[in-house]
Amino acid sequence: MTTGDDQNAAVWQSRDAVEKWVAVEGEREAARAAQRQLMADLLPFGPDEPFTFLDLGAGTGAAARAVLGSYPRAEAVLADFSDQMMAEGARAMAPYDGRYRYVAFDMITDPWAGTLPDSFDAVVSSQCVHHVPDERKATLFAEIHAHLAPGGWYLNFDPVSADDPIVAAAWRRAADRADPGAAAKAAHRTPDEQARWENHIRYIAPLDRQLGYLRAAGFQAVDVFWKHLDSVIYGGCRVPQPT
Numbered sequence: 485m486t487t488g489d490d491q492n493a494a495v496w497q498s499r500d501a502v503e504k505w506v507a508v509e510g511e512r513e514a515a516r517a518a519q520r521q522l523m524a525d526l527l528p529f530g531p532d533e534p535f536t537f538l539d540l541g542a543g544t545g546a547a548a549r550a551v552l553g554s555y556p557r558a559e560a561v562l563a564d565f566s567d568q569m570m571a572e573g574a575r576a577m578a579p580y581d582g583r584y585r586y587v588a589f590d591m592i593t594d595p596w597a598g599t600l601p602d603s604f605d606a607v608v609s610s611q612c613v614h615h616v617p618d619e620r621k622a623t624l625f626a627e628i629h630a631h632l633a634p635g636g637w638y639l640n641f642d643p644v645s646a647d648d649p650i651v652a653a654a655w656r657r658a659a660d661r662a663d664p665g666a667a668a669k670a671a672h673r674t675p676d677e678q679a680r681w682e683n684h685i686r687y688i689a690p691l692d693r694q695l696g697y698l699r700a701a702g703f704q705a706v707d708v709f710w711k712h713l714d715s716v717i718y719g720g721c722r723v724p725q726p727t
């Protein structure tokens with residue numbers, strides 16, 4: 485449960501919070517390597533095809549790197565609202581210099597028009613849509629759909645919540661077995677850790693609701709391409725133009 489106000493911008497625009505997040509990025513990314521690669525593999529491009537994609541809420545660019553690494557002629561726009569994350573990302577993205585650029589973009593307050601390019605061949609997001617309230621998830625998905633080229637895909641790797649408390653308890657049981665220290669850590673968070681945790685869970689929404697937002701936005705071929713407990717990769721495509 486969350487208690488205080490939305491502190492999302494304060495968390496992600498804080499030097500301290502970003503340093504703590506980056507300190508364990510190597511470990512976190514090692515555990516996510518298969519999901520990163522799956523997102524790249526799901527995109528409908530040939531190995532030598534040139535295309536431009538958006539990584540929304542890109543942070544240090546982990547999702548973008550998987551795509552750039554798989555498609556040597558791809559180019560990326562990385563959008564984020566945290567100068568601190570983008571500065572860290574400039575280091576992590578160095579192997580892809582010349583094939584990407586960062587754009588300062590707040591998913592909640594900034595208009596797409598005039599900030600981001602009008603059209604992308606694909607859009608990916610990872611671990612950031614859960615930072616926006618549900619009403620904005622729905623309108624954001626509609627904006628993504630509107631700015632995708634026909635046949636373009638949107639894929640999102642994010643946590644979801646369970647509608648059913650019995651399902652939530654089963655997820656927790658399995659997660660605690662996999663990481664026996666997690667429950668003790670959760671019971672002894674510092675105030676800072678508690679604030680970051682509350683920020684993490686504040687707007688996590690049930691999977692079906694998010695799939696509904698995708699369909700309402702006009703996406704076709706909506707699917708959950710991967711799922712483990714509360715972690716999913718879902719997405720869909722903008723209907724291709726008739727040939």
Ligand SMILES: C[S@@+](CC[C@H](N)C(=O)[O-])C[C@H]1O[C@@H](n2cnc3c(N)ncnc32)[C@H](O)[C@@H]1O
Nearest residue numbers: 496541542543565566569590591610611612615
């Ligand atoms: C958990 S990190 C994930 C970063 C990266 N996508 C990844 O998978 O490693 C969440 C990212 O979302 C960004 N973010 C959160 N709220 C945002 C907003 N309203 N607009 C733009 N970026 C936002 C943060 O700055 C941060 O970089």
